[in-house]
């Protein structure tokens with residue numbers, strides 16, 4: 001028996017850093033969404049645990065026990081069980097779109113079914129990464145705490161999305177360390193219910209990603225990506241997570257995200273560019 005799970009890209013539509021815990025982790029208030037661009041995980045029964053990594057984006061992805069897929073499998077594995085795991089990477093690594101975290105979550109979903117075991121609790125999920133809890137159930141979430149305080153939101157309005165990464169891996173701790181201020185305002189207590197892509201975009205324009213400025217300072221090419229997205233006719237654009245991937249939102253089903261993707265690819269053949277829709 002084989003089980004497959006899709007690991008969608010995580011997008012921080014907003015990312016407000018509101019404080020810092022005594023252990024150094026930062027408190028966040030983030031509107032998180034997912035899109036139909038992602039990695040694929042396949043698992044099948046085997047005596048031992050093993051991982052094969054393939055796909056179009058294997059650069060920077062470990063193939064040993066440090067891969068989040070194997071770390072997730074170890075957390076779940078009952079004695080005497082094994083699995084042959086295949087990870088097809090399409091998302092760039094260390095890119096602010098939670099590739100590793102989403103892979104870990106997809107692995108847990110697939111193996112829980114294969115082995116007929118319960119999913120791990122919050123502490124085990126967080127031990128794999130602060131972004132792993134939100135990746136367990138891709139959808140629209142308000143994510144607070146360091147990533148464990150999750151409030152489900154009504155589905156977001158249909159939007160097309162364009163993701164662009166300039167090929168620089170940005171270290172999440174380095175970007176957090178570059179923050180000028182660790183105590184910034186949260187999003188409004190009550191979030192609106194956005195009627196359409198335009199309404200959502202107008203609201204997002206009044207919010208922030210506090211990690212954007214330190215990420216641009218660490219990797220100025222992110223500023224070039226943001227300029228290219230602003231010039232693409234998008235309704236809204238910003239950086240996701242700690243970067244370097246940036247996203248732009250478009251009206252749904254009008255092909256604008258696809259044609260903006262083609263334009264940017266033609267001008268920057270070395271950038272990773274993917275168009276899709278918000279899930």
Ligand SMILES: C[C@@](CO)(OP(=O)(O)O)[C@H](O)COP(=O)(O)OP(=O)(O)OC[C@H]1O[C@@H](n2ccc(N)nc2=O)[C@H](O)[C@@H]1O
Nearest residue numbers: 024025026096097098129130131146172173176241242243
């Ligand atoms: C910034 C965010 C926003 O969604 O996304 P990415 O840029 O990683 O996609 C996440 O909080 C990242 O989550 P994740 O990548 O799972 O983080 P972890 O592996 O747990 O932590 C990596 C390092 O980031 C810093 N870190 C992470 C989360 C957090 N709330 N505060 C932090 O200060 C810490 O220095 C930690 O050692």
Ligand SMILES: Nc1ncnc2c1ncn2[C@@H]1O[C@H](COP(=O)(O)OP(=O)(O)O)[C@@H](O)[C@H]1O
Nearest residue numbers: 066067068093094095096097098099100101103
């Ligand atoms: N399955 C995986 N895919 C990508 N990176 C992984 C994976 N497993 C472990 N890693 C390591 O995790 C780091 C962060 O990767 P990733 O989760 O893609 O980034 P981010 O946290 O910026 O969204 C990478 O630098 C890589 O060394």
